[in-house]
Amino acid sequence: MTQVQDHSPTPQVLNPPLLGISGLNVYYGESHILRNVDLTVGQGQMVCLIGRNGVGKTTLLKTVMGLLSPREGQIRFRNEIITRKSPHQRARMGIGYVPQGREIIPRVTVRENLLLGLEARPQGRKGNDTIPEEIFDLFPVLKTMLHRMGGDLSGGQQQQLAIARALMGKPQLLVLDEPTEGIQPSIILEIEAAVRGIIEATGISVLLVEQHLHFVRQADRYYAMQKGGIVASGATKDLSQEVIQRFLSV
Numbered sequence: 001m002t003q004v005q006d007h008s009p010t011p012q013v014l015n016p017p018l019l020g021i022s023g024l025n026v027y028y029g030e031s032h033i034l035r036n037v038d039l040t041v042g043q044g045q046m047v048c049l050i051g052r053n054g055v056g057k058t059t060l061l062k063t064v065m066g067l068l069s070p071r072e073g074q075i076r077f078r079n080e081i082i083t084r085k086s087p088h089q090r091a092r093m094g095i096g097y098v099p100q101g102r103e104i105i106p107r108v109t110v111r112e113n114l115l116l117g118l119e120a121r122p123q124g125r126k127g128n129d130t131i132p133e134e135i136f137d138l139f140p141v142l143k144t145m146l147h148r149m150g151g152d153l154s155g156g157q158q159q160q161l162a163i164a165r166a167l168m169g170k171p172q173l174l175v176l177d178e179p180t181e182g183i184q185p186s187i188i189l190e191i192e193a194a195v196r197g198i199i200e201a202t203g204i205s206v207l208l209v210e211q212h213l214h215f216v217r218q219a220d221r222y223y224a225m226q227k228g229g230i231v232a233s234g235a236t237k238d239l240s241q242e243v244i245q246r247f248l249s250v
Ligand SMILES: Nc1ncnc2c1ncn2[C@@H]1O[C@H](COP(=O)(O)OP(=O)(O)OP(=O)(O)O)[C@@H](O)[C@H]1O
Pocket: 028, 031, 033, 051, 052, 053, 054, 055, 056, 057, 058, 059, 060
């Protein structure tokens, strides 16, 4: 397997990473899915995980969120070992998650979907919670739809709602699983711009699974997966045609 040379400074040298994954091995039953995965996300960094279908990208994100338990390895967040913490604990520590398929609740309003995101705050929800204006600055379309049912929104609008809901918990790390899957090209650009806008406005970090090259290029660094292992990594500005052709379906 070719290893792509990584000449960018490792984030650990500059700062302790916000998220540090080492030696992760994850199984579904006896199927060995993730193999010795190491990955870091620095403070304020956007990191993109690329790879073909079925290589284990979603499995890795689910393990970061605590939805799957690794057989071996360690996950650190803000310098604390979180490998055995529950998804709920991780959310309250500051990891926001937008799963593949978005998981918008169809029969409650957009407003209520957004307020559910407050459950991830350490103090949970109060009776008189409101939606901060910054959410609508990032996703103006949601302001006009607050009283619509979540299920009545288009795919692109639901994706924006899912990201906005995750931001309601004020995460330090936002984990996004293929936010542009099944979404029309003009809306992909809006989502891309919003994710960049979130990083610029809040300084949070992003770990993202993505297939669209234009979006991948917005990230600072990439990790490429094959058969459950990381086989290449580096700065996205150095993404070669070879890596693009091997790991992205462009
Ligand atoms: N619940 C499950 N039980 C058993 N095997 C599973 C389960 N979910 C996923 N797998 C297998 O684990 C492997 C990795 O799947 P995963 O969804 O992590 O891949 P992926 O890279 O995210 O792909 P995609 O882009 O298609 O979502 C695949 O071989 C898949 O068939």
